[in-house]
Amino acid sequence: MPPLSSGLLGALDSTSDRAVFRQIADQLREAIDKGRFAEGDKLPSETELIEHYGVSRMTIRNSISVLQGEGLVASEHGKGVFVRPRPPVRRLASDRFARRHREQGKSAFTVEAEAVGGHSEVDSLVVREEKPSQDIATRLGGARKVLARRRRYLLDGRPVEFAVSYLPLDLARNTQIAEPNPGPGGIYARLEELGHRLDHFDEEISARMPTPEEIKTLRLASGVPVIHLIRTAYDTEGRPVEVCDTLMAADAYVLAYQLPAT
Amino acid sequence: MPPLSSGLLGALDSTSDRAVFRQIADQLREAIDKGRFAEGDKLPSETELIEHYGVSRMTIRNSISVLQGEGLVASEHGKGVFVRPRPPVRRLASDRFARRHREQGKSAFTVEAEAVGGHSEVDSLVVREEKPSQDIATRLGGARKVLARRRRYLLDGRPVEFAVSYLPLDLARNTQIAEPNPGPGGIYARLEELGHRLDHFDEEISARMPTPEEIKTLRLASGVPVIHLIRTAYDTEGRPVEVCDTLMAADAYVLAYQLPAT
DNA sequence: AAGTGGTCTAGACCACGAC
DNA sequence: TCGTGGTCTAGACCACTTA
Numbered sequence: 141m142p143p144l145s146s147g148l149l150g151a152l153d154s155t156s157d158r159a160v161f162r163q164i165a166d167q168l169r170e171a172i173d174k175g176r177f178a179e180g181d182k183l184p185s186e187t188e189l190i191e192h193y194g195v196s197r198m199t200i201r202n203s204i205s206v207l208q209g210e211g212l213v214a215s216e217h218g219k220g221v222f223v224r225p226r227p228p229v230r231r232l233a234s235d236r237f238a239r240r241h242r243e244q245g246k247s248a249f250t251v252e253a254e255a256v257g258g259h260s261e262v263d264s265l266v267v268r269e270e271k272p273s274q275d276i277a278t279r280l281g282g283a284r285k286v287l288a289r290r291r292r293y294l295l296d297g298r299p300v301e302f303a304v305s306y307l308p309l310d311l312a313r314n315t316q317i318a319e320p321n322p323g324p325g326g327i328y329a330r331l332e333e334l335g336h337r338l339d340h341f342d343e344e345i346s347a348r349m350p351t352p353e354e355i356k357t358l359r360l361a362s363g364v365p366v367i368h369l370i371r372t373a374y375d376t377e378g379r380p381v382e383v384c385d386t387l388m389a390a391d392a393y394v395l396a397y398q399l400p401a402t
Numbered sequence: 403m404p405p406l407s408s409g410l411l412g413a414l415d416s417t418s419d420r421a422v423f424r425q426i427a428d429q430l431r432e433a434i435d436k437g438r439f440a441e442g443d444k445l446p447s448e449t450e451l452i453e454h455y456g457v458s459r460m461t462i463r464n465s466i467s468v469l470q471g472e473g474l475v476a477s478e479h480g481k482g483v484f485v486r487p488r489p490p491v492r493r494l495a496s497d498r499f500a501r502r503h504r505e506q507g508k509s510a511f512t513v514e515a516e517a518v519g520g521h522s523e524v525d526s527l528v529v530r531e532e533k534p535s536q537d538i539a540t541r542l543g544g545a546r547k548v549l550a551r552r553r554r555y556l557l558d559g560r561p562v563e564f565a566v567s568y569l570p571l572d573l574a575r576n577t578q579i580a581e582p583n584p585g586p587g588g589i590y591a592r593l594e595e596l597g598h599r600l601d602h603f604d605e606e607i608s609a610r611m612p613t614p615e616e617i618k619t620l621r622l623a624s625g626v627p628v629i630h631l632i633r634t635a636y637d638t639e640g641r642p643v644e645v646c647d648t649l650m651a652a653d654a655y656v657l658a659y660q661l662p663a664t
Numbered sequence: 665a666a667g668t669g670g671t672c673t674a675g676a677c678c679a680c681g682a683c
Numbered sequence: 684t685c686g687t688g689g690t691c692t693a694g695a696c697c698a699c700t701t702a
Contacts, residue, residue, distance in 0.1 A: 154434060166614075169614075198460075205467070206540050207625070209471055209611065210611050210612075210613070210614075211610060212613045224628065229608075231606075234659075234661060235661075235662075236661075237661055237663060238662070238663075238664060239574065239664055293625070324425040328663075335543060338663035339663055340660055340661060340662055340663055341660070341661040341663065342658065342659070342660055342661075343494075343658070343659045343660075343661060344654065344656050344657070344658050345493075345629075345658075345659070346652065346656045346657070346659040347609035347627045347628075347629050347652040348473060348627065348652060348653070349471065349472050349473045349625050349626075349627065350472075352428075352431075352472075358611040362471070364611075365609045365610065365611065365627035365652065366609075367607075367609050373663075388629065390608065390610060391610070393608065394606050394608045395606070395607040395608070396604065396605070396606050397496075397604070397607070397659045397661070398498075398602055398603070398604055398605075398606075399498075399499055399602060399604075399605060399607045399659070400497075400500070400602055401495060401500075401501060401521060401600035401601055401602055401603065401635075402500060402501055
């Protein structure tokens, strides 16, 4: 095995209070930040790092797990540890639910996917009647039964978003909204055809680390948070007609909004 | 040492493919989710878990580090590992920059703090002239020098947000905006007095894991992401008059927006 | 077969906090 | 003082990838 290219990584400071594994993590992080390891590059193997620093394997693994937690690197069993590439980001514009998009027969996700020139797919579509959670029921103005539309969105084959739409059952039952394919313009276009002209949407955004199940569904690398977005759609009479509960891979999205100054 | 209360945690499945430390993490997670350990409760000590499961210490520590990464628990040296309490969340409303708030002499942060009945402080205020980064310069329409206002916000003594406002220097120099205390209503009130009537704000939101420096500044527990918000303020002539780059502790915020349906 | 990371053991010494 | 978590060692065996 060839020795580590000199200069890429420095030496430890034994006089420092800082733990050895943190010093090693610091040096690797700095090398990545400065581009000495580029996106997609393989870091030195554990064996190489052990020899370079003269420490035990667990110390090296500890260092690398720090960087994994920061979302900087991802390890691949049998291959190595790699600098995580920044995936292409989808920017959700504040006009993404504008009527003019619906009138062109496009769903919001399609509009966004086209904006980045990507290929979009929908997946795992399940439509069924449910008893809503307390939170969803409240947001829907006290609905006792709802129609739930679950689906996963993929961009260029990568799952990026998982969403559940809830609609009051009395409103959606026996309409095309209850069909797997809601038709051109999506369920918002159907709601308007049913006489529920949409007035505005409220969105609430938070971020957190994913649960193991969410990691599986969105195939998340470690160190990638999720953005949780809950949108409520209101018609012109002020009635909430849909709640959409969305979980997004945070490394795949930027959300954009416009606020009035008045 | 008393034995672990029976029933709280189960046994390992040696026939399972799932790694032992993951099985232990699963059981602890389930116990937390089901409320068998409540917020703020202490988990069994490493020694207790070692005896309960009959595994080595590193295996137990590995399990706990999984839960730390998920933001479920936080360890305190010398005391134990505790279920992380959900801190009070500040909800940023979509009207938080409405003129009516400014006209009451209140800053946006004060308005929000009062809404949750908390005590707010500002900290580490530094105002100085700078050469902006490429990104900031572009957002400001090509400004070559800017006034930068850095500050940290604390809610009930806990740092929750770090923000930097950038203003074109030709606009802010020798005004009260360049003073540490910008006066009632904050810099947006001053901008309007200077003839820059505000029209709207653009906000861009993303989420990621914090850098070590950000962890220090916001005193973040492990497993807590940050929300990155970049706001650009435009006057009625369409000129960008301020860019505010904000980093928020994700466990302390919910952002709310309203979208038009038109 | 050789190299990589994944899991696990059985110790050691240290630093912090509560009593 | 004692129990807690923090750091570190020196091994072992396994699973995956590449050649």
